[in-house]
Amino acid sequence: MLIETKQLTKKFGGLVAVNEVDFTIEKGKINAIIGPNGAGKSTFFNLLSGSHLPTSGQVIYKGKDVTKLSPNKMAELGVARTFQTTHLFEESTVLDNVIVGHRLRTKSNLWDAVLRTPRFKREERKCREKAMEVLDFVELTHVMDQQAGSITQEEKKRVAFALALATDPEVVFLDEPTAGINPGETEGLAELMEKMVQRNITVCLIEHKMKMIMKLADKIMVLNYGEKIAEGTSDEIMNNPAVIEAYLGGDASA
Amino acid sequence: MDILTQQLFNGLTIGSVYSLVALGLTLVYGILHIPNFAHGALYMLGAYVTLTMMLLWGIHYWIAMAVSVLVVGLLGVLMDRLVFHPLRHAPPIHDKIAAIGMLLFLEAFAQLIWGADYRTMETPYGQVIDIFGMTATTQRVLINIGAIAVMILLYLFLKKTYTGSTIIAMAQNREGAQLVGINTNRVAMLTFMISGGLAAIAASLSAPINLVFPGMGHLVILKAFVIIILGGMGSVPGAILGGYILGFTESLGATYISNDYKDIIAFLLLVVILSIKPKGLFSREGF
Amino acid sequence: MVSLLKNKGWVIGFIIAAILFPFVLSNDYFLHVLTLAFIWMIAVYGLNLLAGYTGYLSLAHAGFFAIGAYSLGLLSVNTDINFWLALLLACLITSAIGAVVGLVALRTREHFFAIYTLCVGYIIYLVIDKWDSLTGGVRGLIGIESPSAIGPLTFETPLSQYYLVLFFLLFTVLIMYRIVHSLTGRTFIAIRNSEDLAQTIGISTMKNKLLVFVLSTFFASLAGALYASFIRFIGPDIGYITIIFDLLTYLIVGGIGTLAGPIVGTFLIVAVSQSLQFLQDYRMLIFGPLLTLLVIFYPRGIVGAYHDWRMKMAARKRNRPQKEQRYFEAETDESEKKIKEG
Numbered sequence: 001m002l003i004e005t006k007q008l009t010k011k012f013g014g015l016v017a018v019n020e021v022d023f024t025i026e027k028g029k030i031n032a033i034i035g036p037n038g039a040g041k042s043t044f045f046n047l048l049s050g051s052h053l054p055t056s057g058q059v060i061y062k063g064k065d066v067t068k069l070s071p072n073k074m075a076e077l078g079v080a081r082t083f084q085t086t087h088l089f090e091e092s093t094v095l096d097n098v099i100v101g102h103r104l105r106t107k108s109n110l111w112d113a114v115l116r117t118p119r120f121k122r123e124e125r126k127c128r129e130k131a132m133e134v135l136d137f138v139e140l141t142h143v144m145d146q147q148a149g150s151i152t153q154e155e156k157k158r159v160a161f162a163l164a165l166a167t168d169p170e171v172v173f174l175d176e177p178t179a180g181i182n183p184g185e186t187e188g189l190a191e192l193m194e195k196m197v198q199r200n201i202t203v204c205l206i207e208h209k210m211k212m213i214m215k216l217a218d219k220i221m222v223l224n225y226g227e228k229i230a231e232g233t234s235d236e237i238m239n240n241p242a243v244i245e246a247y248l249g250g251d252a253s254a
Numbered sequence: 255m256d257i258l259t260q261q262l263f264n265g266l267t268i269g270s271v272y273s274l275v276a277l278g279l280t281l282v283y284g285i286l287h288i289p290n291f292a293h294g295a296l297y298m299l300g301a302y303v304t305l306t307m308m309l310l311w312g313i314h315y316w317i318a319m320a321v322s323v324l325v326v327g328l329l330g331v332l333m334d335r336l337v338f339h340p341l342r343h344a345p346p347i348h349d350k351i352a353a354i355g356m357l358l359f360l361e362a363f364a365q366l367i368w369g370a371d372y373r374t375m376e377t378p379y380g381q382v383i384d385i386f387g388m389t390a391t392t393q394r395v396l397i398n399i400g401a402i403a404v405m406i407l408l409y410l411f412l413k414k415t416y417t418g419s420t421i422i423a424m425a426q427n428r429e430g431a432q433l434v435g436i437n438t439n440r441v442a443m444l445t446f447m448i449s450g451g452l453a454a455i456a457a458s459l460s461a462p463i464n465l466v467f468p469g470m471g472h473l474v475i476l477k478a479f480v481i482i483i484l485g486g487m488g489s490v491p492g493a494i495l496g497g498y499i500l501g502f503t504e505s506l507g508a509t510y511i512s513n514d515y516k517d518i519i520a521f522l523l524l525v526v527i528l529s530i531k532p533k534g535l536f537s538r539e540g541f
Numbered sequence: 542m543v544s545l546l547k548n549k550g551w552v553i554g555f556i557i558a559a560i561l562f563p564f565v566l567s568n569d570y571f572l573h574v575l576t577l578a579f580i581w582m583i584a585v586y587g588l589n590l591l592a593g594y595t596g597y598l599s600l601a602h603a604g605f606f607a608i609g610a611y612s613l614g615l616l617s618v619n620t621d622i623n624f625w626l627a628l629l630l631a632c633l634i635t636s637a638i639g640a641v642v643g644l645v646a647l648r649t650r651e652h653f654f655a656i657y658t659l660c661v662g663y664i665i666y667l668v669i670d671k672w673d674s675l676t677g678g679v680r681g682l683i684g685i686e687s688p689s690a691i692g693p694l695t696f697e698t699p700l701s702q703y704y705l706v707l708f709f710l711l712f713t714v715l716i717m718y719r720i721v722h723s724l725t726g727r728t729f730i731a732i733r734n735s736e737d738l739a740q741t742i743g744i745s746t747m748k749n750k751l752l753v754f755v756l757s758t759f760f761a762s763l764a765g766a767l768y769a770s771f772i773r774f775i776g777p778d779i780g781y782i783t784i785i786f787d788l789l790t791y792l793i794v795g796g797i798g799t800l801a802g803p804i805v806g807t808f809l810i811v812a813v814s815q816s817l818q819f820l821q822d823y824r825m826l827i828f829g830p831l832l833t834l835l836v837i838f839y840p841r842g843i844v845g846a847y848h849d850w851r852m853k854m855a856a857r858k859r860n861r862p863q864k865e866q867r868y869f870e871a872e873t874d875e876s877e878k879k880i881k882e883g
Contacts, residue, residue, distance in 0.1 A: 049741060075743030087735035091841075091849075100727040104743025110752060113723035114716055120723065127724060147852055167742050289652040340837050346651045347598050348840055351793055352833045358786055359829025366823050472782065476663055479656045487652075514671045521660040521667075525645070528657050532648040 002027040002171055002202050003048065003079075008057035010043050010226075017043040019226040020057065025171065030197055031204040032213045035223035036246060041206045042084075042175065044223065048204075049081045049173055050074040076104055080169035082160045084176045090149030094140060094159055097148050098131040101166025105130075127166075134165040137199075138192060154185040161192065165201070172196065174205040178212065190216050214238065222246065260388055261505045267394050267463075269501020270401030274456035275474055276481040276493040277408065278449035284425035284488030285445045288338055291353040293453060294475025295360035298468060300326045300454030301461040302368055305375050315377050319458040323451040330450025331443045339442070364468040375461040397459045404455055405494060408448070412490065421445055425488055473517060480524040552714075555804065559707055563700055572699045578811040579706045580768050583713045585791045585803035587760030592789075593798035594721065595753045596733035600785050601642065601658035602761045604665030607780030608635045609762025610769040611669060614682040617770070624689040624770070631766040632759055639758025640751065647750045650736075662782060670777040681776035685769050706767055713760060714800075720756075721800060729753055733798075790828050793835055796842030805843055 003025040010018040018040045025031045033041050046052040048059060050071040059067045061077060069077070088097050106127060112120035135144055138158040143151050148159065157177060164172050174193070178186040190212055193203050207213045213220065214234040222230040222237060224246040230237055237243055275297055282290050303325050307318035333356060341349045379392035412418040424431040424441045432438050457470075464470070481500055485492025500520055508516035563572060584606055592598045612631035616622060622630075646657050669676050676682065688696040688705060696705050720726045728749050731739040736746050769775050778784075795806020814824055839846045 051737065051741070070745075071737075071740040072743045072745050075741055081741045083735075083738060083741075087738045089730060089734045092730075096727070100724070100731045100744075101742050103724050103728055103731075106724055108724055110720070110725055110756075113725040114719050116719065123724060147856075150856065163738075163742060283652075287652075289656060337833055337837065344836075344840065345596075347592070347596065348836045350598060350652070350655055351789065352836045354786055354789065355829045355832030355834075355836065357829070358790075358825040358832065362823050362825035362829060366826060476659065480660065483653070483656065515667070518664055518667050518671075521664045524660050525657070525664070528649050528653060529645045532650070532653065 001025065002062065003204075004060040005048070006058040006060065008044070008047055008059065009055050010040075010047055010052060011055045016226050018047060018054075018223075021223070021226075021228045023221055023228065023231070025202060025204050026219055027202050028197060028200055029202065029218040030193055030216055031202070032217035032220045033204070033206050033223060034208075034210065034213055034220060039223040040226035041223055043226075045081070045173055045175055045206055049079060072104070075167050075169075078168065078170035079173070080164035080167045080171070081173035082164050082175055082177060084179060086156045086160045088148040088156060088159060090147065092148060093145050094148050094151065094155075095128075095131055095135065095144045097159060098135060098162045098166055099127045101134070101163040102127040102130040102168070104167055130166050130168075131162070134162040137165060137195070138162045154181045154188070157181065157189060158192070161189075165196070169201060171202040171204060174203065176206050176208060178207065178209055186212055256388075257509060261509050262502065263388055263390060263394070265502035265505035266498070267397050267501070268505060269498035270398050271456050271460040271497075272474070272477055272481055272501055273494045273497025274401050274404060274452050274459075276478040276485070276497050277405070277490065278452035278456075279475075279478045280482045280485070280488055280490065280493040281421070281425075281445050281452075282449045283482065284490075285421065285428075285442055286334075286338060286342075288349050288353070289479065290333075290338075290449075291350060291475070292333065292356040292360065293449070293478065294471030295357045295364075296326050296330060296450050296471075297453040297457045297474055298364060298466075298471035299329065299360060300450075300457035301375070301466045301470065302364055303454070304458040305373060305461065305466055306368075308375070315379075315458075319455065322454040322458055326454035327447040327450040330446035330453075334443055334446040339439070361468045361471075368468070370468060373466040375466055377462045379462070391463070393462045397463070400455070400459050404452070408452075409490075417444065477520045480520045483524055483527060551801065556711065560704075563703060569699050572703050574811060574815060576699070576703045576706045576771060577768075578807050579703075579710045580764050580771065581788065581791060581811070582710055582803050582807045583767070584761050584764035585788050585795075585807055586713050586717050587757040587764070588788055589792055589797065589803050590717065590720070590729070590760070591753050591757040593792065593802070594726065594733060595729045595750060597647070597750065597754070598655045599646075599658045599754070599757070600655055600782070601646075601662040601665070602757070602788060603782060603784035604662040604780050605635050605639060605758040605761040606765035606768070606784065607665060607669055607775075607777070608638060609765030610775050610779055611676060611682065611765075612762070613766035614685045614769045614775050615675070617685045618682055624686060625691070628688075628763075628766050628770075632762045635762030635765070636755050636759045639762075640755050643751050643754035643758075647747065647754060659782070662780070662785060666777060666780040666782070669780050676777070679777060681774060682769075683774050685773045685775070687770050687773060702771060706771065709763065709767060713763070714804075718800060725749075725752075790832055792842075793832055794828075794842055796844030796846075796848075798841060799844040799848065802842055802844045809843070 001024045005021055005023045007020045007022065008018060009016070009020050021044060033044060035041050043052065047054050050066070050069050050073065054067060057067070058065055061074075061079065066074060066077065106123040108117070108120045108123045111117070112123075132141075132144070135141055138161050140155060140158050140162065143155055148156070151159070161172075161174075161177070177193075178189050181189070186209060193205070193216065196203055205217075214237075217234060220230075220232065220234060220237045221228055222240075222243050229242045229246055230240045232240075275293070278296075279290060279293050282288060282293070300322050303322035304315075304318045307313045307321050308315060313321070337352050337356060338349055341352055377393055379396055381392055382389055383392055383395070385395070412422055420431065420436045420441050421444065423434075424436060424438055428438060431441070477500060481496035482489075482493055484499065485494075485496030500523070503523070504516050504519055507519045562575065584602065588599065588602050609631050612634045613627050616627040616630060617624065620627075642661055646654060646661065649657050670678060672678070687702070690696065694701070696702050728739070728744055731742070731744060732746055732749060739746055765779070768779070791807040791810055792803060793806070794810055795804065796802030810828065817824060817827075835842060841848070
């Protein structure tokens with residue numbers, strides 16, 4: 001087990017977005033969080049990656065309490081994430097967009113940049129190589145030198161993956177990675193996730209596309225109204241009465 | 255004691271003007287999330303239009319003011335359609351720069367038409383009267399009465415009429431307002447109209463006790479920003495309350511601390527507030 | 542990040558033109574105007590690093606320009622210290638004040654940051670204007686020394702001052718170039734793109750924003766100090782908000798977030814203003830709407846527009862068939878329905 005949450009709770013004013021959730025993320029597996037809209041999935045994600053501070057509860061990463069760490073500290077520890085919307089710098093090339101992803105593993109500062117020290121040159125090269133490597137991994141080498149604004153939506157998603165991978169993560173959180181792209185492309189991204197796991201990178205994702213998740217995920221947690229209602233393999237989830245209840249809600253046409 | 259009541263009355267007068275300007279600013283911010291840096295230019299033009307009407311055609315003060323409200327209100331609408339509307343999806347830095355561009359243009363325009371001189375506005379209300387042992391000109395009393403009357407009317411409009419309630423609805427939730435069939439473009443234009451009108455009223459009321467010149471909007475607009483941060487950006491009661499708080503603080507500060515530095519009070523207040531609460535006093539964090 | 546300046550020809554062309562200019566047109570008036578333009582360019586570069594590359598629109602930079610100018614002016618008028626030491630001190634004093642302001646200001650974002658810095662700028666102006674005993678108030682500071690000689694090099698003539706300021710401008714451009722084309726610069730751009738994303742790739746946003754803020758105040762103060770030593774008389778109006786609006790106009794016209802933008806924009810507007818002398822106070826009749834129109838139609842100014850055009854040409858050359866792809870949001874619902882049915 002790589003990450004564990006204990007009684008994790010987040011309240012906004014009087015509203016409970018995430019309520020006492022215990023969850024574990026298994027190392028080297030694809031973990032998924034599903035649930036109806038407004039179930040608190042994104043909030044839970046933000047708590048895990050340090051973007052939000054929980055109201056109560058704990059996040060344990062590799063046996064260490066990381067509940068109060070900021071996102072950049074989490075990234076240094078090897079926790080990377082993507083967002084639902086891709087924020088690329090559209091006027092710049094794909095490669096340029098990804099190079100900064102390895103910044104956190106470098107030490108060169110302003111003086112190195114101004115004086116062009118050997119360390120600066122070494123680290124610039126290192127970041128560039130890393131960017132090429134991850135772009136190769138996500139199979140985007142062919143669009144590397146194009147403007148990020150000119151590539152397809154699916155390619156943009158891959159760039160976002162590449163950026164996360166450039167941080168040398170142990171675990172990657174993916175927030176609805178396949179939202180807004182067609183079925184064929186979804187397949188491709190699913191394969192990419194499996195490839196990440198083969199490289200010993202743990203994956204945890206939020207997803208809407210149930211069919212894909214049932215096929216892909218090794219372990220699934222279902223959230224509803226901020227509470228965990230089920231956790232297990234896809235077979236267990238599919239046959240869980242609470243899950244069926246939450247999704248069908250008594251109204252079969254929903 | 256005498257000085258104190260006199261200063262409190264002064265504070266009330268200044269506060270009335272600040273509140274009106276801040277109201278226009280906060281309405282626009284509430285609806286469109288634009289900090290309209292050009293609002294000060296609308297204020298300045300409001301004074302000039304009234305002044306010109308009175309000098310050129312000898313129109314009565316109140317009618318001149320009504321014309322000014324209309325002219326500046328329409329100018330506000332024009333600003334929305336020509337500049338802010340096309341920029342509604344642009345990064346936030348853009349509409350600020352565009353607003354600054356308009357501010358610069360309108361000031362240069364005023365200088366071209368009316369010259370850079372300081373002008374005075376004579377009204378029929380120059381006589382000194384005596385209320386509760388204080389001396390004040392009728393104009394100062396009119397500023398207070400006028401401003402409060404306008405605020406009450408605005409409040410009734412926003413709360414009691416359908417059109418007014420669409421403004422409130424849109425300030426609370428733009429997408430929601432669109433879903434229930436509110437024409438958001440029309441509401442935005444209406445808001446700019448009201449905002450410009452309020453600036454014109456504020457300027458026309460206060461011009462007789464101040465001076466009219468192209469840069470007259472600078473300090474007022476800056477202070478209006480301080481007020482809406484003080485009172486919560488987009489909040490109507492906050493703008494009124496904030497305006498009066500600043501008015502009183504300034505007039506008392508000028509008497510008891512330093513007249514030279516009275517203009518700094520507002521900015522120091524803002525710097526202190528934002529240092530402690532980076533999102534303003536009444537930010538709705540989370541939700 | 543590919544920019545005009547990456548194209549070495551432009552840089553060398555600019556340097557040669559700037560160096561040769563006095564030989565071609567030896568006219569003290571033009572030299573004066575150009576020297577002044579170079580000083581503004583340095584300040585605009587400072588603003589560009591912050592507003593253009595990091596996305597924080599500071600309206601306090603006229604204030605920092607003024608602090609730089611007054612620091613040098615006061616050190617020059619009231620003490621006997623060497624000019625160059627005074628210049629360095631002026632920049633350090635301003636940067637220190639910038640660090641304190643930045644520490645607080647950078648906790649705010651977007652509108653709040655702009656309003657906050659606008660107020661800070663106004664406070665600086667008012668303090669300079671009212672603090673009579675220190676700054677001379679509205680009377681200003683007179684008798685600031687011009688740059689002292691370094692060995693055989695003296696800076697008494699307009700020509701030598703022109704080259705001195707040019708040297709500082711080139712120094713600024715070099716530093717900007719190196720910052721922008723480095724991991725440090727990429728970090729700033731990542732923050733402009735999305736602060737949330739920048740944080741999740743391990744960037745400490747506050748630390749980097751503070752660094753940019755201090756750097757940009759440093760260049761504003763360098764410009765201010767050079768201004769003071771060049772004009773040799775300063776008044777509170779150099780800290781007034783109209784100055785920041787001027788700087789902003791130069792930046793937007795040239796191209797915010799581009800390396801050549803500050804030079805192109807400043808030069809163009811100064812040149813146009815010179816040929817439209819009769820306009821003087823009314824130049825904003827043209828530049829105001831220009832600013833607004835540019836932001837609507839060419840948000841990255843002349844340099845940005847040129848750059849986009851070049852990219853388009855390059856793309857056309859590559860002859861990559863434009864994929865017309867439609868994305869089916871509806872797919873999500875369908876797959877979910879299938880699960881429910883199955």
